[in-house]
Amino acid sequence: MRYKFLDLKQLNEPYMGVINEALRRVAESGRYVGGTEVERFESLLSAHCSTLSCDANTSRNQATQFHAVGVSNGLDALRLILKAWLAMGKLNPGDEVIVAANTYIASVLAIVDAGLRPVLAEPSPVTMNLDTSRLGEYLTERTRAVMPVHLYGRVCWDETLAKFVTDHNLLVIEDNAQAIGAEACCDGLFGSRRSGALGHAGAFSFYPTKNLGALGDAGAVVTPDEELARTVRALSNSGSDRRYHNILIGYNCRLDPIQAAVLNAKIGDLNEVNERRRMLARIYDAEITNPKVKLPLQGGKDNVWHQYVVTVDNRDDFRSYLAAAGVETDIHYAVPPHRQPCMEVIFAGKEFPLTDYLAARVVSLPISACTSESDARAIASIVNKF
Numbered sequence: 001m002r003y004k005f006l007d008l009k010q011l012n013e014p015y016m017g018v019i020n021e022a023l024r025r026v027a028e029s030g031r032y033v034g035g036t037e038v039e040r041f042e043s044l045l046s047a048h049c050s051t052l053s054c055d056a057n058t059s060r061n062q063a064t065q066f067h068a069v070g071v072s073n074g075l076d077a078l079r080l081i082l083k084a085w086l087a088m089g090k091l092n093p094g095d096e097v098i099v100a101a102n103t104y105i106a107s108v109l110a111i112v113d114a115g116l117r118p119v120l121a122e123p124s125p126v127t128m129n130l131d132t133s134r135l136g137e138y139l140t141e142r143t144r145a146v147m148p149v150h151l152y153g154r155v156c157w158d159e160t161l162a163k164f165v166t167d168h169n170l171l172v173i174e175d176n177a178q179a180i181g182a183e184a185c186c187d188g189l190f191g192s193r194r195s196g197a198l199g200h201a202g203a204f205s206f207y208p209t210k211n212l213g214a215l216g217d218a219g220a221v222v223t224p225d226e227e228l229a230r231t232v233r234a235l236s237n238s239g240s241d242r243r244y245h246n247i248l249i250g251y252n253c254r255l256d257p258i259q260a261a262v263l264n265a266k267i268g269d270l271n272e273v274n275e276r277r278r279m280l281a282r283i284y285d286a287e288i289t290n291p292k293v294k295l296p297l298q299g300g301k302d303n304v305w306h307q308y309v310v311t312v313d314n315r316d317d318f319r320s321y322l323a324a325a326g327v328e329t330d331i332h333y334a335v336p337p338h339r340q341p342c343m344e345v346i347f348a349g350k351e352f353p354l355t356d357y358l359a360a361r362v363v364s365l366p367i368s369a370c371t372s373e374s375d376a377r378a379i380a381s382i383v384n385k386f
Ligand SMILES: *Cc1c(COP(=O)(O)O)cnc(C)c1O
Pocket: 073, 074, 075, 076, 103, 104, 106, 107, 149, 175, 177, 178, 205, 206, 207, 217, 218, 219
């Protein structure tokens, strides 16, 4: 028996009918940049962020109105938010942004690319997200923003973080590439509890492997700030606010309408996709009992399980054992940003022992739509025999 980590073709198989239909609509529309598919996706995403799913009947159900701007990918979403804040005078070159040291490198790339300074913060070994109790250690006179990364699908948001950013008047840019659909346990700054809508701006990625995946690159920016939304939209569209009128030194980072059409065909299933991942996580939680394998903190609404990440001391042996038993695994991420060749200079002399500790031990088990309940039980029992 073979247990695949991820098979994108298989993942999209159930959507082939609606996807083909969507692709045809775009092809026959004659409108290949912008247009109704992009607009529809933006309004679906902003509705998703402005509403709470779990408390359908409470007065809190309608949060602030959030604006969504479709863009080219998740890294560009992060870059555009930061560059828009620079253009708006809310950030200045050289300002510091606190970000988790164990994130995927794109979070840090965006900060560096915008001419800002990334200040890496150690994760909590329990949540594997920013250790919010230690944020004060990273605060300097130049700190202007915090970038919570909802790593592996778990929301990085609590009262400590909310108080920290409010007390120090910091901007919050969420890297929500991995956690679309997750809900925080307490209110964000603008009333929504949805990940990506907790702070001043959220960056989304729809890279094919994400919980909501396109058939190529795609991303979005979500914000309650209308001026920021307008600036991001202009920056992503050659810096123009209307045809042939360029107010900013911009880029071409628009969301492709073909990808928007695919996302429109899939977004309705997002809750179901996330619930399935939660169910698989619960199976692993309950059935993996091997003391050599440390399980992730259990999750509720706050986790959409983009990855199910265990920690194991002798990782290589563990992975070879699993491979021999037919279980594919992956590592997120073996080389943290501060150890990447392109960032050696930036972080020279800095040490992140917890980040290094985790990078040497994390292993991701299969948790996608390609994994069935019985697969998860079988994988758990194979893990237990290691
Ligand atoms: C995927 C990802 C990104 C980048 O998204 P792309 O669409 O691939 O550019 C950024 N941050 C995190 C945490 C990610 O997982």
